[in-house]
Amino acid sequence: MTQAFRIENGGLINRDKKLSFKFNGKTYLGYEGDTLASALLANGVHLVGRSFKYHRPRGFFGAGVDEPYAVVQLFRNGETEPNIKATEQELFEGLEAKSVNCWPSVNFDIGAINNFLKIFLPAGFYYKTFMWPKSFWYRIYEPFIRKAAGLGVASTKHDKERYEHKYEYCDLLIAGSGPSGLAGAYAAAKNGAKVILAEDKPRFGGSLLTSDVNIGNQSGKDWAEGIIAELKTMPNVVVKNRSQIFGYYDHNMLVMSEKVSDHLPSTKKYHPNKRLWYIRAKEVLISSGSIERPIVFGNNDTPGVMLSSAAKEYLKVYGVLVGRKPLVFTNNDSGYETAVEFKKHGVDPVVLDSRKNPESEIIDEAKNLGINIKNSYVVVAAQGYKKVKSADIASISEDKKQLGKIENIQCDCICVSGFWTPTIHLASQSGNKTKFKEDIDAFVPGQSKQNEITLGAANGVFSLEETLKTSFTAGSELSKKITENDNKIAIPNVVEKKSSQHDKFWCVPLPKGKNYKRFLDFQNDVAVSDVEIALREGYRSIEHVKRYTTLGMATDQGKTSNLNGLQLVSEIENKVVPAVGHTTFRPPYTPVSIGAIVGREVGKHSKPTRKSPMHSWHEKNNAVFVDAGVWLRPRYYKRGNENLFEGSKREAKNVRTNVGVCDVTTLGKIDIKGPDAAELLNRVYTNAWLKLPVGKARYGVMLREDGIVMDDGTTTRISENHYHMTTTTAQAANVLSHLEYYLQLVWPELNVNVVSTTEQWAGAAIAGPKSRDLLQKLFPNSDVSNEGLPFMGYMEGDLFGAKARIYRISFSGELAYEVNVESDYGNFMWEKIIEVGEEFNIQPYGTEALSTLRIEMGHVAGSELDGRTIPFDNALEGLVSKKKDFIGKRSLQRSAFIAEDRQRIVGVVPLDKQTSIPEGSHLVKDDKAPLPNPKLGHISASCWSVEYDNPFSLAILKDGKNMIGQKLFAMSPLKNKVIPVEIVSSHYVDPKGERVRS
Amino acid sequence: MLYINCPHCGMRSQNEFSYGGDASVKRPELNKEVSDQEWDNFVYNRKSLRGKHLELWQHISGCRQWIKVERDTATHEIFRTFKADEEVA
The missing domain is CATH 3.50.50.60 (FAD/NAD(P)-binding domain)
Structure with missing residues (x-):
């Protein structure tokens, strides 16, 4: 293909480097330094797309960010990107682009039938038409509009770019x-x-x-x-x-x-x-x-109609003629600059100036060059469908209301200048x-x-x-x-041409008997008549007019249309423009790739991944991992073809019969030091802390000021003024902020320091009837007997040379210990526990078995402490001190919190002892009751009890205290299940808690 | 994104901080009789002011100190910042 519209010399492009590119499947040539737009224009291509609503042919209107039409789908290096402005896309070798919003092709577009139906598609058409019947919306209207709307197509593939x-x-x-x-x-x-x-x-x-x-x-x-x-x-x-x-x-x-x-x-x-x-x-x-603004006239969206500044830029920067028979339509001096440039390159333009007798240097220059200038003349309408072929022009009266006799003149482009915004x-x-x-x-x-x-x-x-x-x-x-x-800088002397006053004229009146579309917003097909309808229907605020007509919306955000829209509203409303005001300018000024906004935070980088020091051991031993906040934790250790259910059951069973070990490194840990440390704990926990001896741990519950349980965990007194607090994995950061809040703002008089030590310690929970025997072998020089290390006791020990902290605490309900060593020794500790534990049939267990063990013991966790429950709801009221004050205590007197039928944790067993109850199921009295069926409670956690070999769940149930023995239904509309159940105690296994003390 | 002068660290961007609510709220003293209304006011009732507002922020990804920030809720202008124990005149 030859570049027929490229001038011989000139422009800022590199003529030594030819580039080939494809547009709608056809190959063209351009130069390095071209944009896709300038290269297409050099090849005489003016038809680049179809408009949004009426599918009218679209060409180029600008030469940069203001471009409302020339939006293409770009293909580059195996990727595709929609909504690229051809005027901004620089040309490169092998570039491929396609028109958007047209089917089957830009030359023959079926959607263009909308153009002939356009009297049926005025402003608000969609709002008015697709309202009823309501049931049609999802099935018929919405899919149809979706298919018809939008410009490009987003890629569904993963974006390889960084x-x-x-x-x-x-x-x-x-x-x-x-x-x-x-x-x-x-x-x-x-x-x-x-x-x-x-x-x-x-x-x-x-x-x-x-x-x-x-x-x-x-x-x-x-x-x-x-x-x-x-x-x-x-x-x-x-x-x-x-x-x-x-x-x-x-x-x-x-x-x-x-x-x-x-x-x-x-x-x-x-x-x-x-x-x-x-x-x-x-x-x-x-x-x-x-940005230059257009003058509004009939069919002013025809390809070939463009801003005069754009025509000049294509000529001076890219060496491209946008036409050989240009018509310049202007209300100010800028149009003459474009005309002069055309003339200098051997093209004869005709200038229509809406002003009567303008005088200035540039006009003189144009006259001296012999350019044909018609004063008090306007373009009434562009003629031609896919490209401008001629223009209907007429003289205009001084008040700009009366058109003279309409003449038709041949032209192949119309360069418009309505002054500058x-x-x-x-x-x-x-x-x-x-x-x-x-x-x-x-x-x-x-x-x-x-x-x-x-x-x-x-x-x-x-x-x-x-x-x-x-x-x-x-x-x-x-x-x-x-x-x-x-540092003073001398301001250089300037030679420029003085301009004369522009004409306030911006819209050509319709000639009698003609009904040309006169577009304000080219990207959204908003015409003068649409804004008139909106105002007729009572829209007054410019923001409302914008939303009803879509004037100034879409990817160009009205860069060329806003002011003319305001002019029109002000004329109809008989107000001055500043009284109409403009719509809000919101970022972004130009469209920004979602990829750029997201940056590197994609895939596994979207959040940090935290791994325990024992992670590589877990990997080597077939752990299946689960996300626990930002931590990766083993869910179970797969053996053979085991699935999650089988594996976790095996692991939990082994804890109940032998001994298991679980990585509990992820628990939040806070080091608390200072003479007032006990006082702080006493104020933030619901139970009493002042008399906890050194070497002892205690379970504590923390409330928010509104009485809701915030977190639970054990805190151990390491020495006189030194405590080690544990929090749940999820709440670790919140609890630290909570403590800092009270220490810094509410009780600055307390002499206490708190610091997170979550990363400093690796933790292993050793649980099961054989755990003491194992512990004795791990710490042969320590007395870990029931007397030497009683339940909730603490001691320090030597783990084959590594300093260890040993806590006798239990989440599984079994005889259990938690051993902590400095993180660097975590893997060493773990391997030793596995090695020494072999003779006791030790097995590692993951979070699924951990959950099973705690659920059947009725121990609460995150699914019960869900930000909606108070201590009573979790059967923790025994830990609420009646004697001392603490954070949130006053709220516990709220009438809802002390109601007779207050919700409370219960156990739930399906009557058939077979059907697992989906978590989140609702508990109802009557499964046949009409909707909405009154909800009595919900299933918070479910497991397969390894103790009794049947499903068991925990639930938070209204009046749970008095519901033991009742028969209800667990309903899960999501899983389409209705399960008859019996309410039992939440302490399903070892209700007296004898094992932990054994 | 706001630019907040941490009284301990200097000018830092908002994404290092977390918001902590109205700084003028005083927690009733421990072990004191508090009426339902007083407690309700302390826990729940907040004025949603337009204009100058004293609020708490924690420099959570910095020095971890809670600070007080005097900010205009409509314009986001920050007038002054204070350490936790500084009296606001």
Whole structure:
């Protein structure tokens, strides 16, 4: 394919490097430095997609972030990405892209039938039509709309690309590298400030790349190149292209998305695809420039209609003619710059200017070049379906209400300029209340809210000379405050053309008898008539109008449509634009990849993985792991073809008959030291702690101030002023914060220190009737007899040279011990226990057996201490001191907590002794009762009792105290089960607790 | 993301901290008679203020100290921060 619309010379592309790429299956050629858009235009391709609602043909409207149409599906290196703007995507060798929102093809699109039905699809159509009948929503309407809506298709595959996050701090952050950004950065850098200059495009320079100006006796472009080259050599300056600052957040934090690899055929090794920068800046200079706005006329969405600035950019940057018979439609001087560029390249444009007698330097230049200019003329409608073929034009009266006789002139593109809209998104996001500037018909930032200043075109200043002056000064002043340097910089002389006043005209009236669609929002197909309907139906707030019509929504967020929408509302409502106000500017300014937002926190990196020191042993011995918070714990140790049920039953049974060992390293551990340590425990636990002797452990329950159980665990008095507290695995961090809260804020007079030692100790629970025999062999020099180490006793021991702490505590209900050694000896301890335990038939057991053992003993755990239960509910009221005060005690007097029929833990056994009861099942009196069946309680934990060889569950049941012996039903609609059950004591095994003391 | 001046560590980003509620609430002393209403006020009743608010934060991924932060709930402006034992004038 030849690049028929590429001019001979000129542009900033690299003509020595040809690139081939595919669009909709067809191969084309472009140059290095092209965007997908410029390369397609060079090949004369104007049809790139179909519109959102009516599936009308879509071309290119802009040349950058403001592009509302040219959204494509990109294929790169085996991956696909939706909603890529062709105007932003840089060309690389082998690029592949496809049109979106069309089927079966962009040339023949079945959805385009909507275009002929368009009178049926006005604003609010979906809201009004798909309301009833209600039952149709899920089955018919919703799937249909889903299929019809949306632009690209997200990949369902795992994203192989890597994304990074970076945190940065700087003195001055500058958004945009146009004249204002360059001047500000240069001045601040010369004062030694730490500067970050961000440019969203590949090339620095902003408007200087396309405008015909001189700075310091060189062209604007050359001046910009010189400044950038110098900034890059300075160690205090970071210069970033392809980097969009998309959000301004609290306390001067801005977020920037850097496209590291999107311009390459594939991401380089060890490089991320994108990098998200969180930048905390002392000062921010917003030099984000402005976006040209369209003039609204009939069929103004036809491919070939585009912004005049875009046409100029395609010509000057990419050497591409967007047409050979251009029509320029303008209400200000900018259109003439485009016309002059066309003329210089041998193309004859026609200029329609809505103004009557404009005079300025650029207009004179255009006249001198012999360009055909028609004053007081407008485009009434574009003609042509998939491409502009001609235009209906007419003269317009001074009041802009009457059109003259309609003439048709041939043209192949229409370049529109409706003046300029400052890009105020970042300033507005910072909290800056914007103000309306009458002389430019647009909003500009008002009083600075955070440490931000907006300069240049973004502030509504379109004179280069003034922009440079204010920006150099601002860069100096802002940096002087921070670095206290004051290096003067001479402001270069500027040669630019003075502009004349633009015309406030923005919308061409409909000629009599014509019903052209005049689009405001091109991406969402919102036309003038849609906004009129919304207002007629009573929508007043601009925010409501936006949501009802979708004006300014979608991926371009109304960059080209907002102001014209406001103009229309203000005209109909007979208000001034500032009284209508604008919708809120929310981040992100441009779409940001979800991958970039997530960063490295994907897959196993989405959270830390904690492993005990014995983890590798577990792995070697066929442990099947389970997530316990962020810990990985063995669930059971698989033997042969065992499943979870069989394996855990075997392990639990072995604990009840012989001895088992369980890795309990994950339990939270808090070291408590200080003369007032006992007093602290006495205040945070419900039971009494002042008289616990050294060398003894005690079980304790902690409440929140509202009386709900927060956590339970044992705490051991290691020495006079030294305690070792254990918490549940899940609550470890919360309990530490809880203790710190009371020590630091409520009782600062207590002399106590608390610190987490969870990682310092490896723990092994040794449980079963043979555990003492094993312990004796592990610690031959210690007296571990029932007298020497009684239940809830503590001693220190020597484990083959490793210092160990031995606690006689039990969670399984069996005679049991817990041995702790320093983490580095954890694996050594474990291997010794297994080795020495062999003669006692020791088996390791996992969390599933651990649960079974505690459930049949009626010991509570996280599933009962679920943030909704008080001590009584868990049969722990015996641990609630009546004598002393403690955290949460006063709340226990609440009437609901002392009600006669208060919920309480019970045991539940299925009548058939066969059917396991799903956890979460509801307990009801009558399984046939009409819904909603009154719930009496719920199953909190279920197991297969190894003691009795039948299913057993725990439940929290209303009036549980008086329900023992009752027959109820356990219902699980999720599992579709109804199980007749009997309520029994929660202490199913060894109710007197004799084994632990044996 | 807020930028909070920890009185112990200096300026740190919000993600190092966890929020701890209204700092003006005083826990009734232990072992004292407390009426239902007083207790209710202490445990549950909070004013949802718009404007200047004294609140607790813990520098949980830093020095682990609980601090008091005077912040505007509408604008997020932080005026002053205090150590746990500092009196707020």
